[in-house]
Amino acid sequence: MASIKEIGQELIEEFEIFDDQMDRYEHLIDLGNALPEMKPEWKTEDRLVKGCQSTVWLYAEAEDQKVKFYADSNTVITKGIIALLVRALSEQKADDIIAEDLAFIDKIGLRAMLTSQRSNGLTAMIQRMKLYALGFKNAAQ
């Protein structure tokens, strides 16, 4: 399994291929569509991420000391953004997730959109993922 930083670098390179903004979005949407399905019964009120303009659910399970994330959204673009986060953070160790600064996000050429998402919930999504990691870490101790 590649590290979070390595996956982040991979994503930067993937997005670098495109020089048109629409193509980057297309790729982002594809990533969102490829997210593993989140079972409807997992989409409960307590798994809603507050602070997002669109509806976002996040759920995680611990598997062999690693954290596996499931997520969904009612908007296509936000789902793509969560897919980026899930790809980088899912199946990583709790400690690594907690320590990660996710610097790659700012380098994938979707700055304008992410600026609006940052105030609209990107930070809340990252925080929720780290909280899951922290919860599993504490439970394991």
Place this chain on the structure above:
Amino acid sequence: MSTETKVTAALDLAKIRADFPILDQEVNGRPLVYLDNGASSQKPSVVIDALSRYYQNDHSNVHRGAHELSNRATELFESARTTAAKFINASSEREINFIKGTTEGINLLAHSFGRKFLLKGDNLIISELEHHSNIVPWQLICAEREVELRVVKVNEDGEWDLEHFYSLLDSKTKLISTAWVSNSMGTINPVEEIIEAAHKVSAAVHLDAAQAAPHFIIDVQQLDVDFMSFSGHKVFAPTGTGIFYGKEKWLLEMLPYQAGGEMIKEVDFGGTTFNDLPFKFEAGTPNIGGAIGIAEAFKYLMNLDRVALQEHEDAVLELATNLLLEIPGVKLLGPRNNRAGVVSFNIEGIHPSDLGHLLDAQGIAVRTGHHCCQPLMKRFNIPGTCRASFSIYNTKDEVHLFIAALKKAIIMLK
């Protein structure tokens, strides 16, 4: 010469566009198409230059110094007031107050009118389509004064339900405050009828003209409206500017808003007297540069053929509406006709925020969301809309770019 040729000669769109330097740029590799004028309009060079000229040559505080610069600043500031009075055809400069925007105008009115004229058992009328800034100040003052806040329903087309309005209006109605044009739908409200009905029961009317001022030729005397507020930044002027109009007979009776310098006649610990109109409502050093900027924006507009402008704006909006309605799954919010400046819509199965991102990726600036009208969104049971809002400088070519970009976005999102 036919009027037709005169109109075309007067309305040189290329020249108007060139007056707004910001429009000439690329966003995400495409020419910028700015369709977020309902949120804020762009500024013509004459306004930008007037600000810079003022700060480079003429700035000092107003109404105070016995020196050349102060005199010049005062002269510019007060002549800005005269220009503003002319722009809305107020009968006197005493009825014009500079404010920082529509929001401040409404808060001023709620405070200064509310604490004077609203008594327990009275009622005040707004409607479902109001911007939050024309809701929340009234909720606060109504709670404080034990006054009932009545809300006129809008029909399926996003227009005032006049029957409901008449059922709410009674002899205890003291004030009606409503948008002239809805910011989220573009609906033009029947303000003449509302004003006439209000005056029959001696109620005053305040018009939130934030979305009307950029498009309409305003005549407060002909409207016979009691109060009006609008923001400068939506009418080609700097941010932090706006106009609050009130009939003198009301302003004389109303309580001051903020207190401090400028608004006083004489301060004494035994009792302070307030300054005459219009200074009574302008505590502290005003936004002098802003007033000069807003006056320059008014002059810019008044120098154009405004009838031709309005025809042009209507034609652009009509084209956008027609082309939108050809798109499968499109649903307009608001009436098909009877709108100004705004077309607000949803596409079935697509979240408006997704549309906003993909339009931005193609250089098209629109706004998505609830447009500060949460009660209205609840009324229609939608999370928000995608809103394209047009100004004098938008062209039919830009409408075609917008529609093409929208179609591309829809294909990607479906």
